[in-house]
Structures are given as C-alpha cells and as structure tokens.
Amino acid sequence: MTSYLSIEHIHKTFGEGPTASEVLRDVDLHVDRGEFISIIGHSGCGKSTVLNIVAGLLETSTGAVILDGKEVSKPGPDRSVVFQNHSLLPWLTVRDNVALAVDKTFKGTKSAAERREWVLQTLDMVGMSHALDKRPDEISGGMKQRVGIARALAMEPKVLLMDEPFGALDALTRAHLQDEVMRIQSELGNTVLMVTHDVDEAVLLSDRIVMMTNGPAATIGEILEIDLPKPRERLAMADNAQYNHYRAEVLRFLHERHKNPESEAA
Amino acid sequence: MMSAILDRNMTFGAGRERPAAAATPTDPVARPAPPSDRSGGAPPPDPGLWGRRMRHAATVVLPPVIVTAIFLFLWEMMTSSQGAVLPGPSQVITDTWELIIDPFYDYGGNDVGMAWQLLASLERVAYGYALAVVAGIGLGVLVGQSTWAMRGLDPLFQVLRTVPPLAWLPISLAAFQASNPSAIFVIFITAIWPIIINTSVGIRNISQDYVNVARVLRLNGFEYFTKIMLPAAAPYVFSGLRIGIGLAWLAIVAAEMLIGGVGIGFFIWDAWNASMLSDIVLALVYVGLVGFFLDRLVAIVGKWVTRGTQAG
Ligand SMILES: Nc1ncnc2c1ncn2[C@@H]1O[C@H](COP(=O)(O)OP(=O)(O)OP(=O)(O)O)[C@@H](O)[C@H]1O
Numbered sequence: 093m094t095s096y097l098s099i100e101h102i103h104k105t106f107g108e109g110p111t112a113s114e115v116l117r118d119v120d121l122h123v124d125r126g127e128f129i130s131i132i133g134h135s136g137c138g139k140s141t142v143l144n145i146v147a148g149l150l151e152t153s154t155g156a157v158i159l160d161g162k163e164v165s166k167p168g169p170d171r172s173v174v175f176q177n178h179s180l181l182p183w184l185t186v187r188d189n190v191a192l193a194v195d196k197t198f199k200g201t202k203s204a205a206e207r208r209e210w211v212l213q214t215l216d217m218v219g220m221s222h223a224l225d226k227r228p229d230e231i232s233g234g235m236k237q238r239v240g241i242a243r244a245l246a247m248e249p250k251v252l253l254m255d256e257p258f259g260a261l262d263a264l265t266r267a268h269l270q271d272e273v274m275r276i277q278s279e280l281g282n283t284v285l286m287v288t289h290d291v292d293e294a295v296l297l298s299d300r301i302v303m304m305t306n307g308p309a310a311t312i313g314e315i316l317e318i319d320l321p322k323p324r325e326r327l328a329m330a331d332n333a334q335y336n337h338y339r340a341e342v343l344r345f346l347h348e349r350h351k352n353p354e355s356e357a358a
Numbered sequence: 359m360m361s362a363i364l365d366r367n368m369t370f371g372a373g374r375e376r377p378a379a380a381a382t383p384t385d386p387v388a389r390p391a392p393p394s395d396r397s398g399g400a401p402p403p404d405p406g407l408w409g410r411r412m413r414h415a416a417t418v419v420l421p422p423v424i425v426t427a428i429f430l431f432l433w434e435m436m437t438s439s440q441g442a443v444l445p446g447p448s449q450v451i452t453d454t455w456e457l458i459i460d461p462f463y464d465y466g467g468n469d470v471g472m473a474w475q476l477l478a479s480l481e482r483v484a485y486g487y488a489l490a491v492v493a494g495i496g497l498g499v500l501v502g503q504s505t506w507a508m509r510g511l512d513p514l515f516q517v518l519r520t521v522p523p524l525a526w527l528p529i530s531l532a533a534f535q536a537s538n539p540s541a542i543f544v545i546f547i548t549a550i551w552p553i554i555i556n557t558s559v560g561i562r563n564i565s566q567d568y569v570n571v572a573r574v575l576r577l578n579g580f581e582y583f584t585k586i587m588l589p590a591a592a593p594y595v596f597s598g599l600r601i602g603i604g605l606a607w608l609a610i611v612a613a614e615m616l617i618g619g620v621g622i623g624f625f626i627w628d629a630w631n632a633s634m635l636s637d638i639v640l641a642l643v644y645v646g647l648v649g650f651f652l653d654r655l656v657a658i659v660g661k662w663v664t665r666g667t668q669a670g
Pocket residue numbers: 106107113115133134135136137138139140141142176307
C-alpha cells in the first residue's frame with residue numbers, strides 16, 4: 093500500500109561548490125492520511141527545511157515528496173503552513189490577514205458573507221476576536237502566532253504544516269490551542285506535520301514522533317510510535333505510565349544519543 | 359536659441375551668490391514644529407491642560423520664533439547701514455507690499471500675481487512629477503523584480519542620474535521645440551531617478567517570509583503586486599518620492615529662469631534683470647515655503663499609506 097504523503101529519500105544541499113552545505117541526507121518518511129506527525133530535533137538540524145520542502149517552498153536536491161499520488165513541486169491548495177515566525181503581513185489587520193487566505197481559498201465555494209463569517213469564526217477559535225482590527229505590530233508575539241494558526245486552519249487544508257506553532261505562547265494558551273488543534277484534526281481528519289521542541293507536546297498530540305539526528309547532513313534517527321488512545325486527556329496523561337515511558341524515550345534520544353552539539357562542545 | 363541659453367546660463371552663474379545668500383530667511387520659517395518634535399516635547403508629570411499647553415508653547419513654538427526674530431533683527435542691522443546693497447526685511451516688505459496683499463492680480467502676459475506665478479510652477483511640477491512617479495515606480499518594479507533588467511538598466515541609470523537637471527534642458531528644447539514641455543521634461547528626468555532606485559531597492563528587500571506567504575496562499579501576479587509588493591516596498595517608494603519632489607522643486611526654479619513665461623523661476627529672473635531685489639527676496643521666501651509644504655505633503659501621505667508597514 094502506498095502512503096498518502098511520502099517523503100522519498102530526500103537530500104538537501106544549500107549553495108554550490110566550496111560553500112555548499114549538506115543539510116538533509118536521505119530523509120525518508122511515509123505518512124498515512126489523517127496521521128499526526130511531530131518532528132523533533134535540536135536547533136538547526138533541518139526541521140524547517142523538511143517542512144518547507146513538503147510545503148513546496150523549497151526544492152529537494154535529490155529525492156521527491158509525493159502527496160496523494162502526485163509529486164510536490166510547488167505550494168498547493170491542499171497544504172497550508174503555520175510559519176515559525178508567524179509571517180503575518182504587517183500592513184493588514186488581524187482580520188484582513190486571515191481574510192486574505194480565506195478569500196483566496198474559498199472564492200468559488202463560499203459567498204462573501206459566509207467567508208466573512210468564517211474569518212470571524214476561526215479567529216474566535218484562537219481567542220483573537222477582541223483584536224480584529226489591530227495590526228500585527230500592535231499585538232504580542234503569542235497573539236501573532238495565534239493569528240498565524242488561524243490563517244492556516246481557516247484554509248481547511250488536507251495537510252497542515254506547522255513550524256513550532258506554539259513556541260511563543262504562554263502555558264495556558266498553548267494548552268488551549270493544542271486542544272483546539274487536536275479537536276479540529278479529529279473532526280476534519282487533516283494530516284499534520286508539526287515541528288516542535290516540546291517533548292510533552294509531541295507525545296500528547298502525535299501518532300508518531302520523528303526524531304532527527306544533529307546536522308549537518310541530518311536524517312531521521314528514530315521514529316517513535318505513540319500508541320495511546322485518542323482523544324487524549326491532558327490531565328489523565330500525567331499519571332499514565334505509557335505516556336511517561338514515551339516521554340522518557342524522546343528525552344533519552346535528544347539528550348543521550350544526540351546531544352545538542354553546543355552543549356557537547358562545552 | 360542655444361547660445362541665448364548659454365549666455366543666460368553664464369550670467370545666471372555669476373549672479374547666483376546673491377539669491378543664495380538671501381535664501382536663508384526661509385529656513386527658520388521652514389523649521390517650526392515637525393510632528394516628531396511635538397511628541398518628543400511631552401512633559402512627564404501632568405500639570406493640567408493649561409500647563410501642558412504652556413510647556414508645549416515653550417518647547418516647540420518658542421525656539422523657532424526666537425531664532426527667526428534674532429535672524430530678522432541681524433539681517434535688518436546688517437542691511438540698514440549706508441551703502442548696503444541688499445534690502446533688509448522691512449525694506450522688502452515695503453517694496454513688495456502690493457505683491458503681498460494682492461497675490462491674484464492679472465494684468466496679462468507675465469504680469470500676474472505671486473499666486474499665479476507659483477501655481478504655474480506647481481502645474482509644471484505636477485505634470486513632470488506625476489509622469490516621474492508613474493514611470494519611476496514602473497521601472498523600479500521592473501528593475502527590482504528582474505535580475506536581467508537590473509543588469510541591463512542599472513549602468514545606464516547610474517550614469518544618467520548624475521547628469522545635472524539643467525543639462526537636460528537644451529536637448530529637451532531641441533526635442534520638443536517648445537518651452538513648457540521642455541520644463542516638464544526636466545522635472546520628470548530630475549525626479550525619476552530617486553523614485554526608480556528606491557522602488558527597486560524596496561522590491562529587492564521584500565522579506566522572503568512575505569514571498570513564502572504569498573506562495574502558500576497562491577496569490578497570482580496581480581494579487582502579489584497589490585497585496586504584497588506595493589505595501590512591502592511602500593516605505594522605500596515613499597522615501598524616493600520625497601527626494602523626488604524636493605529635486606523637482608529645485609529644478610523647476612532653475613528651469614523656468616531659462617525658459618521664461620509665467621512661473622516663479624522666471625519671476626525671479628525678471629526681477630533680477632529689473633534690479634528689484636526685494637521682489638527676489640519675497641519670491642525666495644515663497645519658493646522655500648512651497649518647497650517645505652510639498653515635502654511635508656509627500657511625507658504625510660507616505661506616513662499615512664505606510665502606517666503599520668515599518669515593522670516589516
Ligand atoms: N536558504 C538557506 N540557505 C543556506 N542555508 C540554509 C538555508 N535555510 C536553512 N539553511 C541551513 O540549514 C540548516 C537547517 O535549517 P533549518 O531552518 O531547517 O533548521 P531547524 O531545524 O528548523 O532549526 P530551528 O529549530 O532553530 O528552527 C541550518 O544550518 C541553516 O543554516
């Protein structure tokens with residue numbers, strides 16, 4: 093059986109000649125429809141690069157990404173991205189940032205009134221209804237991140253690519269949005285690829301955790317299957333032996349087998 | 359035609375010190391209270407509305423008023439002695455009182471009020487500048503977007519932009535065979551370079567993040583142009599527009615001295631030939647004020663259009 097999303101032996105080298113740097117070496121991953129995959133690894137190993145290649149924003153050096161039987165060569169309506177640095181357009185208000193994505197995606201399928209309503213609904217979901225007419229430079233980093241998430245979710249993509257989506261958030265908002273993402277994903281059945289640094293987040297949300305080795309020439313070190321029933325209850329997980337076992341596995345991988353290159357040097 | 363221009367040009371050069379020295383009066387007048395000063399002058403504790411107003415007056419309004427008064431006083435002193443060549447401020451006002459109180463008279467020909475003179479100049483600037491804005495932003499986008507266009511056009515631009523505005527006048531007179539289009543062309547060719555260069559830099563500096571957003575949203579070319587490119591480059595474009603309007607106003611006065619007709623430049627030239635130095639001083643004050651307001655106007659429009667974009 094072929095999988096829904098296949099990352100087929102991709103290599104990525106930036107630059108040419110003597111300044112070339114090999115970032116990814118033979119990354120191979122097969123994702124089923126509706127699966128939630130987390131990618132975890134030390135800073136600079138190439139997680140964003142993998143995500144951008146799947147998004148169609150970067151080309152592979154060799155290898156290919158196959159989505160639903162078709163090779164990915166550019167961004168498409170089936171994928172949306174939550175960027176690591178939120179990437180809101182500073183000249184548009186919160187509402188207009190989301191509306192730009194919604195209008196573009198649903199031009200043919202939703203009426204103008206429906207689209208307007210949908211923008212409000214997604215912003216409400218991330219708790220940003222109070223700042224509809226603020227500009228990005230008037231809201232906090234965490235709020236920007238939430239609008240970035242709303243923008244990506246509003247496009248109702250088949251594949252949702254998230255690059256450290258909850259990085260800049262406080263613990264409460266983070267938990268709230270994690271729950272929202274879990275709920276939406278179980279409702280819509282999106283396939284999700286999420287880059288994260290947070291071990292708890294990875295174990296709580298994922299079906300599988302992809303652990304990457306350190307760069308340069310990073311690759312997949314280990315894949316951990318999280319066999320916990322869904323929906324998962326955050327509080328119940330704290331005392332769940334299996335959950336804690338998975339958590340320890342990821343920590344062990346990150347801290348023993350693939351130490352942060354900086355801490356190793358120190 | 360050409361030799362007439364050359365002759366004028368020489369005398370123009372020789373007579374230049376006098377108007378230039380007299381140009382300073384506009385400076386203190388031009389300076390009061392740019393908006394940034396206002397916010398900077400806010401007092402820390404709240405002494406009530408009246409107190410705030412007083413302090414505002416003391417920190418923002420007072421310095422330029424005092425400096426201008428001192429300047430006028432010194433000017434008056436220096437020109438009140440026997441044998442002084444240049445008129446003092448009181449002399450200027452007495453001599454030009456009729457021009458000041460009736461800016462809209464029209465006795466036909468070149469003999470019209472100061473307001474008409476300035477409006478004639480502003481009209482030429484408006485045409486030339488509008489053309490420069492359209493062509494400059496268009497070429498700037500082209501050069502900013504296409505590496506090929508940049509490699510091809512950049513050397514040409516770099517050479518042409520160093521040509522002084524008035525050097526274009528003879529060739530444009532030859533091409534257009536009429537003075538008004540020639541003056542407009544000089545404005546156009548003067549104002550266009552900073553607009554092209556700043557626009558292209560702005561486009562080149564569009565953050566990869568915004569390009570990625572545009573690609574993920576799959577904006578088409580037109581949507582990319584209006585939703586991403588123009589707003590992202592707007593701060594650069596407006597700094598180009600602001601430099602451009604300043605240069606255009608500098609060039610129009612000089613160009614009009616040579617082409618004649620109604621216009622503040624030729625008014626100055628005419629006054630010089632008639633030895634009416636007070637008229638020249640008055641004209642310079644007006645030129646300075648109009649230039650100042652043009653600059654502020656573009657700055658305010660730019661500030662309004664680019665609000666929010668500075669963060670990016
Ligand atoms: N456009 C580029 N040109 C050259 N090198 C690049 C480029 N983009 C990324 N790199 C390099 O590739 C490596 C991986 O970058 P990437 O952004 O994928 O890391 P990351 O795992 O997402 O890190 P972080 O966790 O800090 O976000 C880094 O060493 C980076 O310097």
